[in-house]
Structures are given as C-alpha cells and as structure tokens.
Amino acid sequence: MSGTETLDAATISARPPLMRLDQVGKTFGRDVVALRGMALDVRQGDFISLLGPSGCGKSTALRLIAGLIHPSAGRIRWDGPQELGVVFQEPTLMPWATVEDNVWLPMRLKHRSKASVKADIAEALELVGLTGFEGAYPRELSGGMKMRVSIARAMVTKPSLILMDEPFAALDEITRFKLNNDLLAMKEKIGCTVIFVTHSVFESVFLSDRIVIMAARPGRVIEELTVAEPYPRTEVFRTSAEYAAHCRSASEALKRAMGEPV
Amino acid sequence: MSIADERLAEAPMDPEEAARQRRQRRDRIGRWLVPLVVGALAIWGWDRIVVVNEIPHYILPRPGLVAKTLWIDWATLASSLIITLKVACAALLAAIIGGVGIAVLFTQSRWLEMALYPYAVILQVTPVISIAPLILIYMDTVPAIILCAWIVAFFPILSNTTLGLNSTDHNLRDLFTIYGATRWQRLRFLQLPSALPYFLGGLRIAGGLSLIGAVVAEFAAGTGGMGAGLAFRILEAGYRLNIPRMFAALFLIAGAGVAIYALTSFISHLLLRKWHESAIKREV
Known part of the structure; x- marks a missing residue:
C-alpha cells in the first residue's frame, strides 16, 4: 500500500x-450556456x-x-x-432485481453469464461490505446500503x-x-x-x-x-x-x- | 431466555399498542364478516318484499327459488357459462398479446405510435354495442364475439403497458446508454420489468372488460345466431318469462367476473410481491 x-x-x-477536456463547452437551446471553456487534465x-x-x-x-451528451465546443480526448463506472445521486437500482443481479448488470450487458462473473460480483460486494446480501431486494436495504450496491455495480468491471x-x-x-x-x-x-x-x-x-x-x-x-x-x-x-x-x-x-x- | 426477557414478556402491554392490535384483529374479521352480513340482510329483505307484497314469481322470484333454479338448471347454465368464459378468456389472451405487442412496437417507433395511437383511442371510445352488429354481419358468430370482447379488453393493456414502458427511471436509462446496451437489452432488462406493474394494473381492468365485452356481443348476436352463452340464456329465459333463470344466469355472470378479478389480482400479487411497493404490507 x-x-x-x-x-x-x-x-x-x-x-x-x-483523459483531457480541451476547452469544452455546452450550450442548451440557443443561449443557455451550461459550461464554458472547461479545461481539465485527468490523470490516472x-x-x-x-x-x-x-x-x-x-x-x-x-x-x-x-x-x-456531446460538447458544443472543444473536445474530449x-x-x-x-x-466507465457511474454512481448517481440516487442509488438507481433495479427494484425487481436482487443485489447480485443489480451488480451483474454491467457484465450482463456485455453478454457475460452470471456463472462466469460470479467471482467478480462476490469481490465487488465484499469490497463494499455487503457479502451475504446477494439475494436481498433493494427495498430491504437502508439508504446507505443501497448506495453501496450502486458503488459495487460501478466498480465490478474495474473501470x-x-x-x-x-x-x-x-x-x-x-x-x-x-x-x-x-x-x-x-x-x-x-x-x-x-x-x-x-x-x-x-x-x-x-x-x-x-x-x-x-x-x-x-x-x-x-x-x-x-x-x-x-x-x-x-x-x-x-x-x-x-x-x-x-x-x-x-x-x-x-x-x-x-x-x-x- | 434470561430473567430480563421473562420480565419483559410478563409486563403488561402498552395500552396504545394493545388497542392497535385489537383494532387490527377486528378489522381482519370485519373485512369478511361485514359484507357477508350486508349480503344476507339484502337477500332477506328481498325475500320479505316478495312475500309481503305477494309479488308473483314470474315478476320477481324469491331468492330461494333463484337458488333452486340454479341447482336444477345447473347443467344448461354451466355449459353456457363455460362458453362465455372461453370467449372471454380467448379475448383476454388476444388482448394481452395484442396490447403488449403493440405497446412494444410503439416504444420502438415513435412514428408508429403517432400514426396509430389516435385510432386505438377512437376504437376504445366507440361503444362496442354499436360496432357489434356490423362485425356480426361480416364474421361468424364466435369469432365476431371474440373480436368485440378483444376491442373492449385490449385498450387498457395497451395504454398501461405503453405508459409503463416509457416510465423507466431516467438514471437507469443513462446507465444503460453508458454501458452500451442494445435496443433489445434495454427492452428486455429495463423497459419490460419497469412496465410489469403497469401491465398488471391494465390486466385487472381488461379481465373484467373481456367478460363484459363477451356478454355484450352475445346480446348483440341475439338468439338468432348459434350462441349459447349466458347472455343467450338470459334472452331466451326472458322470452319465456322464466325470471328465476334470468336471475340465476345473472348471478353466474357476476360470479365469473369476481373470479376473473380475483385470479388476475392473485397473479399480480405473485409477480410483484418480492419487490413492488404495492404488494408490500407496512409493519405499522
């Protein structure tokens, strides 16, 4: 460490x-400037x-x-x-799917079977401290735990x-x-x-x-x-x-x- | 069990909690008992009215006579019930396939939705009883009746499913975009599960409507056709002034409607109980 x-x-x-934002701007409609000339070097x-x-x-x-969305000015390199992995303000889990299936989603969309990524899912859940909650539904979890599932889903692909x-x-x-x-x-x-x-x-x-x-x-x-x-x-x-x-x-x-x- | 636990168990319950539990028990029994008592009183009142006013049985039969007719004519009525139910179920099945299918097509193509949705609404708001005679001219009786029942039943499924398919969480939609989901994956893993509670709501309405549509179309078909459903029995009994049989058939239709509603509610409960808010009982 x-x-x-x-x-x-x-x-x-x-x-x-x-990655790098090169003078990136975004204008909504004709004149709502949401972002102007943003430059940012993101390093690993x-x-x-x-x-x-x-x-x-x-x-x-x-x-x-x-x-x-795509920039109206500048470019992203x-x-x-x-x-990418993404975590939103809301946990944004699928309420009909178990914790395990929610974390499986990014892999599932890449046509990976659950059996083949079982270890990755288990590892991600261990990382966020939710081992043992694989079969739980989101409604059974507290707000903090739901957010942990959301983080596990973002991290499971090791983005x-x-x-x-x-x-x-x-x-x-x-x-x-x-x-x-x-x-x-x-x-x-x-x-x-x-x-x-x-x-x-x-x-x-x-x-x-x-x-x-x-x-x-x-x-x-x-x-x-x-x-x-x-x-x-x-x-x-x-x-x-x-x-x-x-x-x-x-x-x-x-x-x-x-x-x-x- | 420790000593502290035993003391806790022996301690008198909080009076507010005790009152709440008594209320819950009362509610549980009352939910069944009260409607039954009301029904029994209504039947008793009906019987008294007939007896006191000496109303002849070919105008208003006593409830006992209706029950007896139901028993005696059971073979005829039951076979008619099965015919009506078959039609209603066929129409409901077609409504599910058609409603969900068209809803999925609509979400795949906005142009298709724009082009066809207004006509689905027009079909829905035109009373089926006014379309039925025309359909009966162009088609055989049984398919015509099924088509009429389908017209009535498919719209709630179409509109609810369309609403559900479009009601997906916008963050989840973004997530699917970021992970490069295909159109099919988005439909299969996001839109269809999101639409399920909406679809089931539509199904419960459509179940009752398919029966109503079937009975209405049977009435429109009248006694001239080869119909032998419950509506046919009601018409036939009416011509013969067999009022008790009219009542008996009426009760069977109502019973069938209740059964369809109970069945669709049960299916809905089974599919949603694990995750959807509507199927979850609150602790307090």
Whole structure:
C-alpha cells in the first residue's frame, strides 16, 4: 500500500494521463450556456472533486465525460482506457432485481453469464461490505446500503474512471462519513480514477487530491486546489489542522467563485 | 431466555399498542364478516318484499327459488357459462398479446405510435354495442364475439403497458446508454420489468372488460345466431318469462367476473410481491 508515502503536487502532476477536456463547452437551446471553456487534465489515480454552487455546470461536465451528451465546443480526448463506472445521486437500482443481479448488470450487458462473473460480483460486494446480501431486494436495504450496491455495480468491471454525481448528498451525516472513509479504501484497493461532483467543501477536502472550483452563470472553472495529504486518510485526518486549513482555503475559493467578499 | 426477557414478556402491554392490535384483529374479521352480513340482510329483505307484497314469481322470484333454479338448471347454465368464459378468456389472451405487442412496437417507433395511437383511442371510445352488429354481419358468430370482447379488453393493456414502458427511471436509462446496451437489452432488462406493474394494473381492468365485452356481443348476436352463452340464456329465459333463470344466469355472470378479478389480482400479487411497493404490507 502506498499509505505512508508523502503526497505532493509534483507527484500528482507526474501521474500518467487518462483523459483531457480541451476547452469544452455546452450550450442548451440557443443561449443557455451550461459550461464554458472547461479545461481539465485527468490523470490516472486522481481523485478529483468538482466543487461549486448549483448551476455551475458540474453535472453537465460529468454527463459530457460519460458521453451522454456531446460538447458544443472543444473536445474530449482519452489517453488511457475508456472504461466507465457511474454512481448517481440516487442509488438507481433495479427494484425487481436482487443485489447480485443489480451488480451483474454491467457484465450482463456485455453478454457475460452470471456463472462466469460470479467471482467478480462476490469481490465487488465484499469490497463494499455487503457479502451475504446477494439475494436481498433493494427495498430491504437502508439508504446507505443501497448506495453501496450502486458503488459495487460501478466498480465490478474495474473501470479506469468512476464518475460520481453527489452520491452521498441524500444520506445522513453518520452514514456519509462512513461511506467517505470506505470509498477511499475501495479506491485504493482497485486503483481507479474518480471524478466526484459535490457541493460540500468538507467532503471534497476529505476525499480528493485535486479540487476543481466552479462558478455558475455561465458554468466555468475558476481555479484548482491541490490537497497534497497522503492516503489512506482516516478519521484522524478529519480532525487535523491540515484538514481545517484546506477546508478554509477551499471555502475562500468557493466564495471568490460566487463573487462574494472573502 | 434470561430473567430480563421473562420480565419483559410478563409486563403488561402498552395500552396504545394493545388497542392497535385489537383494532387490527377486528378489522381482519370485519373485512369478511361485514359484507357477508350486508349480503344476507339484502337477500332477506328481498325475500320479505316478495312475500309481503305477494309479488308473483314470474315478476320477481324469491331468492330461494333463484337458488333452486340454479341447482336444477345447473347443467344448461354451466355449459353456457363455460362458453362465455372461453370467449372471454380467448379475448383476454388476444388482448394481452395484442396490447403488449403493440405497446412494444410503439416504444420502438415513435412514428408508429403517432400514426396509430389516435385510432386505438377512437376504437376504445366507440361503444362496442354499436360496432357489434356490423362485425356480426361480416364474421361468424364466435369469432365476431371474440373480436368485440378483444376491442373492449385490449385498450387498457395497451395504454398501461405503453405508459409503463416509457416510465423507466431516467438514471437507469443513462446507465444503460453508458454501458452500451442494445435496443433489445434495454427492452428486455429495463423497459419490460419497469412496465410489469403497469401491465398488471391494465390486466385487472381488461379481465373484467373481456367478460363484459363477451356478454355484450352475445346480446348483440341475439338468439338468432348459434350462441349459447349466458347472455343467450338470459334472452331466451326472458322470452319465456322464466325470471328465476334470468336471475340465476345473472348471478353466474357476476360470479365469473369476481373470479376473473380475483385470479388476475392473485397473479399480480405473485409477480410483484418480492419487490413492488404495492404488494408490500407496512409493519405499522
């Protein structure tokens, strides 16, 4: 594990490239500019948070990267393998399918039989701590557990990039903290890259090594912060002076982005 | 069991909880008992009215006489019931195949939906009794009756299934797009399961309607045709002023309707009980 290594800005910027947004813009209708001139280099192993107020285009950026919509300006280039996993704000499970069948879905759509991927499903469920719940239906699970199934489904294919759109916003704080801790552990284990949309300063500082601050009307990137604190980060980090300092600078950057006096 | 557990078991129940449990028990029994009592009272009242007013049995028979007729004429009535039920079931089956099939075609092609949906609505809002005589001219009696019952029964299945196929969770739709699902995979793994509760709702309505359609078409066919369904028996008994038999046939039709509804509800329960909100009992 790379846990005791130090993490600095140079290490982060030396990671191999995965994909790049090149002055990407998106306009809905004639004049609703959802995103303008977004440039972002995503490198393998990054944990990037897109942080900003509502309407800053962070969800639009995510949908562009996912290929659900196409840029009106600029382009998106992949340097590494283009394999995606997605986690939405809602768990978005199929209510008629068991936990196991929900996690099977990405493989099933690639025509893989359940028997042939049984081990992958079991591994993904173990990763999110839901071993033993294979046969349960989503309605039998709590909100946090449903979100864990959703994460297992995103990770089961071992994608190169996982997109998360405010996945924990609807959960209570205790569950959210626990899932934040566990998410970092899962990321370490499968070694993927994450782009995480959030409007919580605390969440973005705790989770990510790069925070992209965005502003609204029109949606755009204001600045990027680096949180060069080593992983694994635990509860200890949450109460440290470094954490508080990063939270302060992220808050100030966010205020600048919203045009408020710091 | 530990001592603490025993104490808990002996402790008197919270009065509010005890009252709630008593209420639940009462409700469980009442749900069956109250309608039965109402039915019994209505039959008793009917009997009294006939006796007190000395109404002759060829105008309004006593309920006992209706029951006796049902018993004596059982062979005739039962064979008619089976004919009507066969027609209704054939129409329902065709309605399921046609309704679901057309709904699937509609979701695959918006143009097809735009072109044909208005005509499905027109077919539905035109009273079947006014189309039936025409259909009876162009077709043999039995297929004509099945077609009439089908026209009535297929629309709720079509409209409900169409609604269900289009009511998939938009995030799940995005997920299927991201994972590069084919049209067939999207239909099979996302749209059809999403539509199942809607389809079953339509099925419950269509079950009753197929019987109504069959009986209405039989009436339209009248006694001239080779019909021998329950509607035919009612018409025939009416001409002969055999009022008790009319009542007996009427009760059989109502019973058949209830049976179809119970059956479709049961199927719906079986298919949804594991995952759908409508089939889940709340704890409190």
